[in-house]
Amino acid sequence: MDTSRLGRPLRRHRVALQLCFAIPGLSLATWVTRTPDVRDQLDASTAEMGLVLFGMSIGSMMGILVAGALVARFSTRPVILSGMALVLASVATMAMGTAVSSAPTVTFGLLLLGAGMGLSEVASNVDGAAVERELDRPVLPALHGCYSLGTVAGAVLGVAGAAVGFPVSWHLAIMLLLVVALFAAVVPRLRPGVSRRIKDTDARSAHEATGPVRERRLYLDGRLLLIGGVVLGMTLAEGSATDWLPLLMVDGHDMPAGLGSLVYAGFAAAMAVGRFAGGPMVARVGRPAMLGGGALLTTVGIALVSFVDSPVAAGGAVLLWGLGTSLGFPLALSAAGESGPDAAGRVALTSRIGYVALLAGPPALGFLGEHHGLRAAMVPVLLLMLVAAACAPATASRHRRTAATGTGPTEKPAVPPTPGGDATATGHPTRSQR
Known part of the structure; x- marks a missing residue:
């Protein structure tokens, strides 16, 4: 379906959603590229920076x-706007924390950033899935x-700021003005939200799909646990780069702070290339090959x-790191969603495995880096990537159509809900609802 047939409001709405994805990336990359300077400003050790992260x-x-519950109750628009507001508040809080050299204030700012990104990411993905259904093509x-x-734009600005020694607090304050201007462009373009309320039958299906009995059964599903192994490795690899890459280059390879930030910009650019160009490659070689090859590349x-x-060599290797992890998390979640019945519970369980890595990774790597150096701290991540490569065959699709007769499983796999989201809130029905 052509976008022009759906009119100007949809085009404006897509622009708003694009900004809703870009603003958190811009804010996060601004923080990441200045972490060496923030560490010096706070006079924090590597382990203490792990606690800040x-x-x-x-x-x-x-x-x-x-x-997910907020989207189901209030619709996507207010949740997106609330998440964006928290992101703006986080940038202001981090600017204030670095100005007064207060680690607790910076930590609270990062908590606001994480919460805002979590809210806006889920709601924006739900809204984006609705746009996909209107256009009948991937969005x-x-x-x-x-x-x-x-993230690339934020990293480039961070590199420039680090290169000229621009104060971190002023850098974050200027970035706050930029993201406020972008947010002002989002508000009038964003349509009324979708998924305002879940029907009673849908709510019962979601409860049954994620109930304690069935959830315990999912823990015994060997294939799902193998997919969880892929998610664990991929998520930790992406998160460790986001949290530690500039400091890894500065402390581990004696790079200047500006060059360390430039390396992170290269990582972000490689991730962007992988996400924009990876779709056709998945269609050509299949999901297991892409995930296994990506894990080995990482x-x-x-x-x-x-x-x-x-x-x-380290600067060039980071590009391989970014390309290899770019499609890992979404492809693995898609595999979990179609690995068997109760897709909502399967995706929820697999997502939790991934977010355990995000939750435990920063402090664990920080403590390892404090005692053995950040380069050595990446070795466990490397080992988990080998595990992910070994588990990649489990992500093969079970849904194949018999060309000659038209028989066999013809169910089109639903796009999985985002981590923490409600399967029925996304508009993608579970198997019991079809």
């Missing part, structure tokens, strides 16, 4: 856990690509960063 992990979990991959483009990248004492 733990604030964002807690915030993300809080936002993701409540977002979400490009929206996630806009998030990566936001393994090579992390190994070069960890074991080769060359800043040039």
Whole structure:
């Protein structure tokens, strides 16, 4: 279906959703690229920085856990706007925290950032899924690509600020003005929300799909646990780069702060390329090959960063790291959703496995880095990527159509809900509802 047939409001709405994905990416990358300077401003050790980063992990979990219920009750628009408001508040809080060299204030700012991203990510994905149904073609991959483009833009600005020694607090204050202007462009373009209320039958189906009895059964599903292994490795690899890459380059390879931030910009750019260009490759070679190959590519990248004492090799290896992880999380969640009955429960369980990595990863890597150096701290991530590569065959699709007779399973796999989201809130029915 052509977008022009649906009129100008839909085009305006898509622009708003693109900005809703780009703003968190821009804000997060601004923080990440200045972490070496923030660490110096706070006079924090590597382990203490791990605890500071733990604030964002807690915030993300809080936002993701409540977002699905809020979308079901109030619709997507107010949840998106609330999440964006928290993101803006987080940038202001982090600017204030760095100005007064207060680690607790910066930690609270990161908690707000994580919570705002969790809320807006779930609601924006629900809204994007509705746009997909209107257009009858994929939209979400490009929206996630806009998030990566936001991280690239934030990283470039961060590199420039670090290179000239621009004060972090002023950098964050200027970034606050930019994201406020972008947010002002979102508000009038965003349509009334979708999924205002779940029907009683849908709510019962969602409760049954994620009830304690069936959830215990899912823990005994060997294939689902293998898919969880893929998610665990991919999520930790992406999250460890987001949390630690600039500091890893500065402390582990003696790069200047500006160059360390530039390396993170390269990682973000590689992620963006992988997300925009990966769709056709998945259709060509299949999901297991893409996930397995991506895991091995990431393994090579992390190994070069960890074991080769060359800043040039490390900078190039980060590109492999970014490309390899770019499609890992969404493809693995898609595999979980179609791995058997109770798709909502399967995706929820697999998502929780991924977010355990996000929650435990920053402080664990920080403590390892404090005692053994950040390069050595990446070795467990490398080992988990090998596990992910070994588990990748479990992500093969079970849904195949018999070309000659038209018989056999013809059910089109539903796009999985975002982590913490409600399957019925996305508009994608569970197997029992079809």
